[in-house]
Amino acid sequence: MKKHYGIKLASLTLILSLSVSLAACGNNNSNNNGNTGSTNGGSTNNGNETTDVSKLLDANAEPAKDPFGKFSPAIEVTTVHTDNGVAKNAPDGSTIEKNVYTQTWEDKLGIKLKYNWSAPNSQAEEKMNLMIASGDLPDFFYVSPSQFEKLVSTGQLEDMTEEVQDYATKYMKKYLTGDYQGLLEGVTRNGKIYGIPNGMTYHDQGNMLWIREDDLQKAGLSAPKSVADLDKILEAFKNNDYDKTGKVMYPIPLADANLNSTNWGIGSAFFNMFHSYPDIWIKNSKGELENGMFGEESRENTRKALLKLQEYYKKGYIHPDFATLDDTKYNEQVVNSQSTVVFGGMWDSWWPLNQILDQKPDAKWEPVAIPSADDQPGKSSVTATMLLGVNVAKKGVKNPEALVKMENLFHDLNNNPETMQFGKYNTDPKSGFGWFQLYPMHVYNPSFNYEGFQQVQQALTDGQGDKLPEAYKTFYDQAKAYQDKNDKNGFPPYLTYTSKGSEGVVDQYIKEKRFEMNEYTDMPTQNMLDNAPIVKKAWDVMFLNVVKGGDISGYDDFLAQYDSLYGSVVNPEVNDWFKAKNSESVQTWFEEKK
Incomplete structure (x- = not known):
């Protein structure tokens, strides 16, 4: 069944x-x-x-x-x-x-x-x-x-x-x-x-890296398969001002002045490289569910991620004042070519990566699947x-x-x-205005973009773009204009709906079974609601301190607080729920799905 x-x-x-x-x-x-x-x-x-x-x-x-x-x-x-x-x-x-x-x-x-x-x-x-x-x-x-x-x-x-x-x-x-x-x-x-x-x-989700492809070529390097590969890229990007900006290079953009409830300090793609999975529950080797960042078998992976980020900070890959920078400053680092390795997701090509084209129209970005810190495949955390x-x-x-x-x-x-009738009711092909915004009760095909990727990429391969549905024909025309003429308006569609785009990375995750699925599929318990804000605040303080060079023992202190306030009360609730559901695994379902 x-x-x-x-x-x-x-x-x-x-x-x-x-x-x-x-x-x-x-x-x-x-x-x-x-x-x-x-x-x-x-x-x-x-x-x-x-x-x-x-x-x-x-x-x-x-x-x-x-x-x-x-x-x-x-x-x-x-x-x-x-x-x-x-x-x-x-x-x-x-x-x-x-x-x-x-x-x-x-x-x-x-x-x-x-x-x-x-x-x-x-x-x-x-x-x-x-x-x-x-x-x-x-x-x-x-x-x-x-x-x-x-x-x-x-x-x-x-x-x-x-x-x-x-x-x-x-x-x-x-x-x-x-x-x-x-x-x-x-x-x-x-x-x-x-x-x-x-x-x-x-199908329409996924964490990934975004890297300046043109800078990779200038450095004589390829997209990273491992964290060791990424280390070489960051070192090259730190020491070379490829766009001749005259500025100090900080390859990783980071701006943590506003560490709100949905911001772990850096994109989840970074933690995913170390098999740490923010925001989800995973099944461990005991057949139990645990928090993807702080569970018994996950917490050391998170420690490795923190230590690597601390190393990157010490090497100057991150702006020294990142803890006081806001979102505007984050975007500035990207647009002015100081930062060229982004830990992002599906939609970075739509904002802010596209903003660089006004200053440097020949800038080329490339989405990259999660590299791995070891010999296990890098996976993106996701919800089914x-x-x-x-x-x-x-x-x-x-x-x-x-x-x-x-x-x-x-x-x-x-x-x-x-x-x-996409141009009339969704997005105007000339002005880009979203007509759909005028209507307040939206309902969408939940795999709209992945299906679009499949059709657009096939049309680019066989030259049958005229047979596409209106929406996908629009994306196809825009992507092809970018591919053939470097039309900046086609930059986001090209880097979403083609094999060179973010949905191409998602397609790779699906085919290679490189999604780590959230196993907990119920509403939050009262203990989750009561204790999560305290845990997140403790994380924020510890994260900023450790990344800027503080002793990693601060992470151990955080874990003790997590275990006392959250893990000790929430883990039993989650696993009782899991047992009541016959311990059926979402990850197993995904991996066995053809």
Whole structure:
């Protein structure tokens, strides 16, 4: 039987973000992008009775009712918008209240959107939390996973089971079943569906290094396979100002003035080189789950990472004032060519790496799979299925099927290769404006970018770009313009959707089984919530001190605090949960998956 796995706000950093919201709002609300997913054998518990969600939807069945049936007379539905500042950049004068979506929804579906309120993104979390606490909810709206938990546990959401079963298109159901079933499980309680999930899978995630390829060539070196290789690269980059900037070179950009709850001091890719895995739980040699950074078998790997970073600092590979530098200074180090080895992820080519092209249009960046500190393959830590948010309906709403129809149409216009009108409804091909930002209830193909990579790379190989769906044709044209003409607008797509890009690295991870999967797929326990902030603060103090040359015994002191406050109480909870799930391993599922 196939297993379908995901994760629910299980990482320490995500727990920290959630706990900050709890302290501020006094409830379980947060706009942090939490996670969700499946549990045992395609079933979900979530504190309720176990349900086999695989029986809820038939992916191959046509919808029983018209998935785009137009309401006549038209109906008015209320919602909210949490980023009204996006409209100021609309090239045609569109507003939140009047745009291509509001017009299409009325023309095609007979649905008039009315906003109870809209807010700047900076104020949205507070406004949303106050709205939820008051119970004064709109008809339909988009919430974070933690907000969803609060709403569903207090009975404020409409049961959408019948509406999803009757109205969801085959395209929508494709990404709620099979390998994507974890998303459906995240919104199912006691066999009832309480929303339409928006999420992603491991296909669209991954940690990696980004290195200036042109500088590698000048140094006569190749992309690193090992940390020893990386050492040689950093030494060369430190001692050579290849772009003739006249500045001191600090090959690794680091800016830790703002060590927030989701920042371990340097990108997870760095720790991954030493088989240390931030934000996830892994299965150890005893068959038990442990924290991927600080567990019994992981903590020495983290120690090695800290000592290596300390070595890099002493050698001048890191700016001496990194502890006081902010994100702006981080970007400056990259843009002015002082820093040319980035420990990043999927999207660095979109920002900030692309910013260097204004000053140096011939700069070439290359994403590189995780090198290894030993003879074992370097792996990227990742989550199998991540829930980013949920589109929900308030309890007792009239015409709940309207939500399913709107999301069906959003899928068709943005995601479905056979029907998409990407330039009109998602991203303007000339201005680059994201039309989708004007609509507040997104739902995407959770493997959209990986599927795009597969199609774009094939088209580059066989020259059949004209046969691509609109979105992927746009990426193809942009990537090819960069490849052939060095058009800077094609830099991000080329370094995402081709074999030379980040999805090419992800494809390598998938084929070579070089993902380290998160094994814990449940919501955080109260002990996690209570103790995570203290642990993270202790880490921050220790990290800065050790990297700048402090004695590594500070790490031992941190571990003692971790064991006392966190490990001793959380490890038993996690492993009791794991045993109750028959100790079924996500990593084993991934490695055995063909």
